[in-house]
Amino acid sequence: MEWTSWLGFLDGHDYTIAREVILRGVAAVFVLAFLSTLNQFPALLGERGLLPAPDYLARTAGRGGPTLFRWRLTPYSDRLLRVMCLVGMLLGVSVMLGLPQQGPAWSTIPVFLLMWVLYLSIHSVGRTFYGYGWESMLLECGAVVGFLGSQEVAPPLLVLWFLRWMLLRLEFGAGMIKIRGDSAWRDLTAMDHHHQTQPMPGPLSRFAHRRPRWWHRLEVLGSHAVQLGAIWLILLPQPVASIGASLVILSQLFLVLTGNYAWLNWLTILVAFSAVSDSFLRWLVGGPFPGWGWGGLGSSGPTDSPLWWHLLILAVCIVLAVLSWKPLLNLFSSHQLMNASFNRFHLVNAYGAFGSMTTRRYEVVIEGTQDPAPETADEEAWRPYEFRGKPGDVRRRSRQFAPYHLRLDWQMWFLALRPGAEDWFMALLGKLLDGDPDIRRLLRTDPFDGAPPTGLRVRYFEYRYASAQERRDSGAWWVRTDLGVIART
Structure with missing residues (x-):
């Protein structure tokens, strides 16, 4: 006692x-x-x-x-x-x-x-x-x-x-x-x-x-x-x-x-x-x-x-x-680590975010077509795969998902900062070509309702918010600039 x-x-x-x-x-x-x-x-x-x-x-x-x-x-x-x-x-x-x-x-x-x-x-x-x-x-x-x-x-x-x-x-x-x-x-x-x-x-x-x-x-x-x-x-x-x-x-x-x-x-x-x-x-x-x-x-x-x-x-x-x-x-180190773990059990970690700021928003947009000859398909034949959280359709208002974590959408943001042949992204394109049902469930919309496309292309855009006048005129939430096609399958 x-x-x-x-x-x-x-x-x-x-x-x-x-x-x-x-x-x-x-x-x-x-x-x-x-x-x-x-x-x-x-x-x-x-x-x-x-x-x-x-x-x-x-x-x-x-x-x-x-x-x-x-x-x-x-x-x-x-x-x-x-x-x-x-x-x-x-x-x-x-x-x-x-x-x-x-x-x-x-x-x-x-x-x-x-x-x-x-x-x-x-x-x-x-x-x-x-x-x-x-x-x-x-x-x-x-x-x-x-x-x-x-x-x-x-x-x-x-x-x-x-x-x-x-x-x-x-x-x-x-x-x-x-x-x-x-x-x-x-x-x-x-x-x-x-x-x-x-x-x-x-x-x-x-x-x-x-x-x-x-x-x-x-x-x-x-x-x-x-x-x-x-x-x-x-x-x-x-x-x-x-x-x-x-x-x-x-x-x-x-x-x-x-x-x-x-x-x-x-x-x-x-x-x-x-x-x-x-x-x-x-x-x-x-x-x-x-x-x-x-x-x-x-x-x-x-x-x-x-x-x-x-x-x-x-x-x-x-x-x-x-x-x-x-x-x-x-x-207090001049070489401070951000979001680092010092042991395998993730106890007493280092945290931090946004030490480097981005001034432009880039987005990777995946489009598919069911045209028998995708290499010569018209623009109207290409339709986008929409993700749940990341921007895509310029008319779609951003939604609140947190505290739920949309893991694929976050990785797509990082990919847009440094477009390249990431293993997971190449696998994603392969799954979309196969009409994989598990991947489709992670998306907001599949333009082909589960049917596999005949071809895919990956486009690169710069996005910005629509001004008040642009929103009144077109109803758009975003305005985007086409930076070209960066990949085809």
């Missing part, structure tokens, strides 16, 4: 609301991630996918990331992948319903660790289609947030502080990448084109793009203010830490409204709750202003966590602290 009382300062009694938000929110993101995998992985990386996982596993025997698919008893199959996704989704839903939180202190740990193992197994064979910072961020969260514990114990402050360290790496790392990278972030012009050229615009992106220049300057200044300045407030006592976290949350909500970045923004918001105290949240809805402090003892909740729980949390955080050394050095 003496030890538990002495270690009571490690209990974060004033973060019970934040714990539930983080646990249920991260679980919901896992459900989305497994759902995205269930719907898209077989066509992209399955047994007959664009980059088949079995072939990759055979080429990299004994190498590559950790995955259950390397076990002899569990070789890759699309059926096994679907089972893993369904199990992961059921686990996530159980946390969203609050079931593990009703058990003993440790009951949340195996649930999240199993989701982490399952998703790490998938990520390790996902290659280019899983090469995004928010994938590593989800894995890092999955390995850590289970140690927030059930409602039987107070939220551990050490775990909450690690999540703040994660938020600092994410926000400050992104800010430093920008300052060290493109000069547009230093001369405040970075947002002049970003809403138009970002990977997957949303329904409000055109509105945001058409704001005056002074507005875009404020956007850049606001980004710097939060990522380089306000983020440090989360290290201060309450209520200052909650105020700093709230500024991060507001900035992320703006990004949610103006773009499609899968679950990156929502996961950042969830991690930011590690610095938001219950007292602050009660004040927001009309309670007394929170007192100054670190948010530990003195609030409602379990009185004492058991000694074994404190020792377990301490051991976990020591391991995470050791793994934090390289990411810490990276933050």
Whole structure:
């Protein structure tokens, strides 16, 4: 009892609301991630996918990331992948319903660790289609947030502080990448084109793009203010830490409204709750202003966590602290890495985005024809394959898909920046020529209703948003310039 009382300062009694938000929110993101995998992985990386996982596993025997698919008893199959996704989704839903939180202190740990193992197994064979910072961020969260514990114990402050360290790496790392990278972030012009050229615009992106220049300057200044300045407030006592976290949350909500970045923004918001105290949240809805402090003892909740729980949390955080050394050095390195992992388990990663800004939007458009002689077919015979998220038809308004991740659409954006003979893209053209049903399900429209075309061509365009007058005259959302045909099959 003496030890538990002495270690009571490690209990974060004033973060019970934040714990539930983080646990249920991260679980919901896992459900989305497994759902995205269930719907898209077989066509992209399955047994007959664009980059088949079995072939990759055979080429990299004994190498590559950790995955259950390397076990002899569990070789890759699309059926096994679907089972893993369904199990992961059921686990996530159980946390969203609050079931593990009703058990003993440790009951949340195996649930999240199993989701982490399952998703790490998938990520390790996902290659280019899983090469995004928010994938590593989800894995890092999955390995850590289970140690927030059930409602039987107070939220551990050490775990909450690690999540703040994660938020600092994410926000400050992104800010430093920008300052060290493109000069547009230093001369405040970075947002002049970003809403138009970002990977997957949303329904409000055109509105945001058409704001005056002074507005875009404020956007850049606001980004710097939060990522380089306000983020440090989360290290201060309450209520200052909650105020700093709230500024991060507001900035992320703006990004949610103006773009499609899968679950990156929502996961950042969830991690930011590690610095938001219950007292602050009660004040927001009309309670007394929170007192100054670190948010530990003195609030409602379990009185004492058991000694074994404190020792377990301490051991976990020591391991995470050791793994934090390289990411810490990276933050202040002149050769800072962006979206990098320093270990095979994607724990304590480096994050960042948009260190280099694009000022023009290019799109690769795939068209097919059923003309018996495609090499001499008229223009009217060529019809485009439309993707769900990326721009194509100039009259189609951009839609909101995030936090759902459209993996093929994102890769098409990267392809347009550097058109070339990517293996996955050449395989995509082959699947379209065959009328592959799995690939067709990833598209918005198939102009031939499943029938294979006699030929394909790949066209290259520059896109820009239609002006107000152009939209009134033609109803177009985009205006595009034809840059020619870059490939035929």
